[in-house]
Amino acid sequence: MKKSLLATTALAALGAVAVAGPATAAEKIKLSVGGYMEQWFGFADNKSSVNADRSGFDQQSDGEIHFKGSTTLDNGIKVGVNVQLESQTSGDQIDEQYAFVEGSFGRINLGSENAASYLMHYGNPSFGVGTDSGDHSNWIAGFDFTGSRTNGRGIDNDSEKVTYFTPRVSGFQVGASYVPSIAQDADGAPNGNDGTRDNSFSVAANMIQAFGDVKVMASAGYQDFGDDDAVAGDLESFQFGLRLGFGGFGMSATYGEEDRAVGSTQETIGVGVRYSAGPMGVSAIFVTSDRSDTQQEQDAFELGARYKLGPGVEARGAVLYGKGDNAAGVEVANGLAVVGGLKLGF
Numbered sequence: 001m002k003k004s005l006l007a008t009t010a011l012a013a014l015g016a017v018a019v020a021g022p023a024t025a026a027e028k029i030k031l032s033v034g035g036y037m038e039q040w041f042g043f044a045d046n047k048s049s050v051n052a053d054r055s056g057f058d059q060q061s062d063g064e065i066h067f068k069g070s071t072t073l074d075n076g077i078k079v080g081v082n083v084q085l086e087s088q089t090s091g092d093q094i095d096e097q098y099a100f101v102e103g104s105f106g107r108i109n110l111g112s113e114n115a116a117s118y119l120m121h122y123g124n125p126s127f128g129v130g131t132d133s134g135d136h137s138n139w140i141a142g143f144d145f146t147g148s149r150t151n152g153r154g155i156d157n158d159s160e161k162v163t164y165f166t167p168r169v170s171g172f173q174v175g176a177s178y179v180p181s182i183a184q185d186a187d188g189a190p191n192g193n194d195g196t197r198d199n200s201f202s203v204a205a206n207m208i209q210a211f212g213d214v215k216v217m218a219s220a221g222y223q224d225f226g227d228d229d230a231v232a233g234d235l236e237s238f239q240f241g242l243r244l245g246f247g248g249f250g251m252s253a254t255y256g257e258e259d260r261a262v263g264s265t266q267e268t269i270g271v272g273v274r275y276s277a278g279p280m281g282v283s284a285i286f287v288t289s290d291r292s293d294t295q296q297e298q299d300a301f302e303l304g305a306r307y308k309l310g311p312g313v314e315a316r317g318a319v320l321y322g323k324g325d326n327a328a329g330v331e332v333a334n335g336l337a338v339v340g341g342l343k344l345g346f
Contacts, residue, residue, distance in 0.1 A: 029069040029081060033271075034346055036086060037063035040129065042339025046141040050332045055143035061089035064095055077103040082113075092184070096158050099318030109163040112184065115202035116163050116175030117152035122206060122241035124252045124272035126310065128282040128304020128318030129339060131270065140322035142333035147289040147298040150268050151257030152221045152239045156200050159184040159216050171209045177202040182226060193228065197235070200226035206241075215245040225259075233262030250274045264293040279308035280286040294327035 039061055046054040064087055070080025080102070084095040098111025113119075129135040134145040137192050155181050163177040179200035180190065190198075204221035218241065225235040237258030244251045254270040268289035275282055287300040301321040317340040324333035 006233055020313050026071050026073045027312045031067045031069040035064045035066040037344045040339050040341035042337055044139045044335055044337035046335035047055040048230055048331045048334040051141035077150045106167050112158045112160050116204040117202040117223045118202040118239045120175050120206045120219055121152050122217045122219045122243050123151050123254055124270050124285045127306035128302050128345050131285050131287050131300050131302050136322045139320055139337035140335035143322040143324055148287045148300045150239050150254035154180045154237055172203045197226035197228050197231055217243040226309040235259040248276045265290045281306040298324035314343045316343050
């Protein structure tokens, strides 16, 4: 029913564009260039017996170049494109690429982009490198990134999908995604027995409300990772997020549960606090997780700081700690890192 409703909504919205007649006053889409770059330098001290030799100084980079453009048709409907190019050589050189259609009916994304459960999630904001996007594992050897996330980023990640978002009404918005095949960049004929999960779907909702001087942001999401004739078992995940803000102070909490494999569930809890005043900001985040079938446990901590040097230019620093055990109870991660760098937006 959910997949049928999503498909019907998407077709109706696209039909509205088609029957409106050709655009005459609208201009052709013109692309603008934007994106971000991060350059980090730091020292990591990894103490676990498995990774004791993974200590020392390192310099790391991350960045993307975004090509964006849109046009507004004569009927008021906005149509656009977003292509994100990795700034370093990568196995997936184009990170995300999708078109969108937006109007009074809401918004539709078509293409390679994250699902609604990820896009609508409110995680723990960081003024450092962040704990929810894999950065701990860049510095703490043996650390498992998937055990530190609550953001709804699943095995479908940027695979091709259709996502619909309702208009935001009284602070509330709902979204849903349908993923015909989890295999990314796979444009061949449909194949229900190719070993990859098919017919994945995601539903999510969030709200933004103000109660006097207190701002409240909350989110909830669920994802079913589909099935396949050649794949046994069901996989799913769900997550919740909450942020509170009062002046320059903020608090956040997240919870996520996801199937790591058939019969294996990982639960993750994260909490954070932050304060910002003018160009300065500090944040602290703690994340803990455990896996049901092997009792793997993992903890992560980050103390971050930011100073805005100018428009789109930030100096950042962070102290990172990570600890984790493997299925046999062996400590595979136990590290402390101190890093600093520049985060640039353009």
